[in-house]
Amino acid sequence: xxxxxxxxxxxxxxxxxxxxxxxxxMKGHSHVYWYRQLPEEGLKFMVYLQKENIIDExxxxxxxxxxxxxxxxxSILRIQQVVRGDSAAYFCASSPYSGTEAFFGQxxxxxxx
Amino acid sequence: xKEVEQDPGPLSVPEGAIxxxxxxxxxxxxxxxxxYRQYSRKGPELLMYTYSSGNKEDGRFTAQVDKxxxxxSLFIRDSQPSDSATYLCAMSSTSGTYKYIFGTGTRxxxxx
Numbered sequence: 001x002x003x004x005x006x007x008x009x010x011x012x013x014x015x016x017x018x019x020x021x022x023x024x025x026m027k028g029h030s031h032v033y034w035y036r037q038l039p040e041e042g043l044k045f046m047v048y049l050q051k052e053n054i055i056d057e058x059x060x061x062x063x064x065x066x067x068x069x070x071x072x073x074x075s076i077l078r079i080q081q082v083v084r085g086d087s088a089a090y091f092c093a094s095s096p097y098s099g100t101e102a103f104f105g106q107x108x109x110x111x112x113x
Numbered sequence: 114x115k116e117v118e119q120d121p122g123p124l125s126v127p128e129g130a131i132x133x134x135x136x137x138x139x140x141x142x143x144x145x146x147x148x149y150r151q152y153s154r155k156g157p158e159l160l161m162y163t164y165s166s167g168n169k170e171d172g173r174f175t176a177q178v179d180k181x182x183x184x185x186s187l188f189i190r191d192s193q194p195s196d197s198a199t200y201l202c203a204m205s206s207t208s209g210t211y212k213y214i215f216g217t218g219t220r221x222x223x224x225x
Binding site: 006033035040041042043044045048056058091093098099100102103104105106107109 | 119121144145147149154155156157158159162201203205207209210211212213214215216217218
């Protein structure tokens with residue numbers, strides 16, 4: 001059973017471009033969580049999705065950031081018009097049900113130049 | 114006040130020592146508690162998951178939850194240099210949306 005898969009592992013974007021981060025949850029998991037991590041800091045919650053629904057987006061910046069988890073395919077975190085401050089590691093986690101163990105992917109390291 | 118507080122360390126111990134890592138929290142609705150280990154530039158790896166209060170043991174790891182004090186602990190017995198990593202606590206509430214809230218992590222160094 002493959003773990004949570006994130007791609008790309010590394011992404012470099014110029015200021016103003018769009019970044020698309022993908023997350024394929026573990027098989028049988030319908031809950032996906034996105035977190036952002038800055039160097040030497042903990043994981044900051046961004047958004048929690050269930051298939052085709054956004055459950056909690058209280059950690060998402062109001063502008064430029066969006067997330068989806070379609071019925072088919074991976075969850076996507078989209079950052080439009082990236083700025084240098086968006087540079088961070090973005091992690092995705094999945095769980096089979098709400099409140100149960102969550103398993104993380106290896107992350108996508110976004111660098112904005 | 115942060116919802117979850119964790120001493121960032123670093124915590125340095127000799128090989129073979131018993132390590133105690135702790136988190137405190139303010140939200141009494143937290144019911145699900147997890148500990149993760151994260152190596153540099155890697156994703157967090159789930160170590161322990163507990164529901165409500167009590168102890169749970171898995172190999173060299175023991176997790177304790179004291180809901181009356183809003184305090185959770187992770188003990189590592191016979192620590193090894195390979196245990197050197199950042200340890201993150203996380204918790205989730207039964208009210209609201211069950212999102213996981215993380216501590217900032219404690220850096221542990223086990224010296225050979």
